């Protein structure tokens with residue numbers, strides 16, 4: 115049995131639960147007119163009304179005793195003191211430092227971090243003011259008017275929740291958007307009515323490696339550059355980064371001057387008042403942001419200093435333990451009667467569930483009690499017309515947190531009275547219910563009566579404040595943060611790590627590779643294999659339709675076709691071709707050195723390279739036969755300073771010649787390049803080395819064969835090879851490319867002559883569908 119279950123207070127609660135389970139809130143409230151007064155606590159402008167809980171004084175005594183027995187106060191003090199309470203990552207969890215006034219000190223590893231916090235806040239304020247005052251200009255000289263925050267999890271939910279919650283206080287001349295999902299729809303819809311030259315992207319990511327955020331950030335860059343005629347200088351005017359990872363920010367192309375940092379002791383879901391709050395600060399202005407921080411800090415101080423018995427986060431946390439561990443409640447509903455808090459439940463889901471969804475103790479042993487409940491909710495009164503039925507008459511116990519404000523920010527007629535009346539009435543109905551007798555007394559028939567009964571005895575809290583201000587929001591969020599901490603302390607779990615999100619992420623990388631390499635054999639379980647196979651088929655249709663459907667902003671692509679005697683290059687949208695000499699000693703460094711002066715004035719943001727040799731998983735697998743060394747493992751992206759795709763040269767020309775269906779491409783040059791494209795999926799092949807006569811295909815139809823056999827015989831072999839491959843692969847048509855095609859006087863049926871310029875077209879096409 116776990117140490118927790120053996121605690122005196124835990125055992126006392128187990129016994130006591132049976133007493134309480136038999137009592138009804140109706141009776142508890144009736145028997146004690148002072149209950150509402152006694153079960154009420156206030157702090158930082160918030161009033162917690164917890165009289166409608168299935169508790170009595172005894173329950174509370176045991177719960178507070180449990181908190182003490184579990185060392186809640188010492189654990190809390192350790193967190194505030196900057197100790198490494200995030201044990202599995204060996205980090206402090208010091209979100210409280212983010213809102214600590216500058217005159218105070220909090221040390222991590224002996225260093226006061228408060229000055230650093232305020233230095234970043236100051237820089238954030240400078241940027242926020244520049245934007246709010248129209249001083250920050252986009253690439254066309256127009257002021258920035260749109261802010262798009264790109265982030266996910268803690269780098270999205272806090273910012274979007276805070277913006278929605280405090281929209282009333284925001285600068286309405288600014289348009290705020292939030293993009294999180296890797297589904298491109300999220301980005302497309304967020305920007306569809308925005309002018310790129312008036313839009314600032316905030317790339318928010320603690321790690322700056324998160325797949326969704328990086329993918330969206332690259333799409334944002336493409337979207338901007340398409341409007342800025344590929345001018346890379348525009349990026350500096352339209353991108354800022356919020357992160358702890360300086361190197362990755364620089365690698366993305368955002369200078370550190372436009373990076374707003376934070377620290378590894380800030381957890382993602384605890385980061386909304388770090389630099390991650392930049393969008394909030396821009397929307398509200400620095401003063402209101404500081405007001406919000408003051409609200410956080412006031413609640414921090416309350417949690418740190420108030421006796422447990424009057425401590426709001428502690429009381430709420432312990433009530434949660436009571437239902438989760440002693441009544442088997444599995445969820446908590448959060449029901450704000452305030453439209454501006456519409457994203458608050460979503461925000462709380464990450465805060466509570468990513469923190470306390472844990473199955474082992476800090477020491478690593480399995481827990482034998484329930485931990486973090488499921489949080490969910492919607493603003494009232496909307497929820498009353500959808501899921502409240504189950505809370506009232508379903509078979510589950512669902513404790514509810516009602517959140518309400520005395521004043522509306524948009525007062526009009528009876529609206530606010532009706533809103534608050536509903537909230538209070540719901541709490542009353544849940545607690546008291548309606549007995550069979552009451553139903554019958556209303557004249558309801560015997561058959562119908564059971565359906566109209568409300569069992570009641572459903573617990574709820576009322577969390578009330580005067581007005582939803584930045585200060586009130588800050589203290590509300592801090593209240594839940596510390597509630598989560600309180601519960602983690604009782605359960606003896608680490609609320610600051612999130613290993614549970616890793617496995618899915620890792621598997622997704624493997625699956626995406628398999629999806630994008632459709633011929634890779636699958637070695638998952640049968641269900642996973644089936645799902646991947648289903649999607650491979652589905653995406654073939656998308657690919658086939660892609661040329662017509664494409665609407666992604668175009669890249670400016672530099673296409674390079676590397677051959678044995680020449681390297682040729684062309685820029686998309688520019689018909690001029692440049693050529694440099696190639697040869698047996700050509701290294702990639704030398705190629706770039708020779709190419710650079712010839713293409714100096716060309717502006718591009720992506721490069722395609724047609725490489726005369728085999729590739730494996732988009733990487734060069736072998737140095738080419740006819741060139742120098744050093745091609746394998748060469749970092750082209752670094753050398754060109756942008757994204758680079760390397761593809762087999764025949765495959766690149768094939769792609770440029772492709773007109774749908776099943777196409778076989780044969781490149782007749784020094785060797786025999788081959789590629790096959792089926793419904794838009796390209797498969798480079800090494801058919802050249804298959805046995806033929808006394809050698810291989812290449813020996814007979816390559817340049818050596820032509821020289822050795824004479825053109826006439828060579829021609830006959832070409833026709834023969836074509837016929838053999840036609841029979842084996844059943845293409846709809848064959849395209850012949852490569853320098854030696856010109857030596858063929860006539861072509862067999864179903865065979866077309868490809869234009870060598872198609873190599874460039876293929877290089878451009880490589881960037882058409884995917885970023």
Ligand SMILES: O=P(O)(O)OC[C@H]1O[C@H](O)[C@H](O)[C@@H](O)[C@@H]1O
Nearest residue numbers: 267268269319320321324382615
């Ligand atoms: O801010 P980032 O490093 O991009 O992380 C964004 C989010 O992704 C992760 O998967 C974590 O589960 C979250 O805790 C985090 O907030």
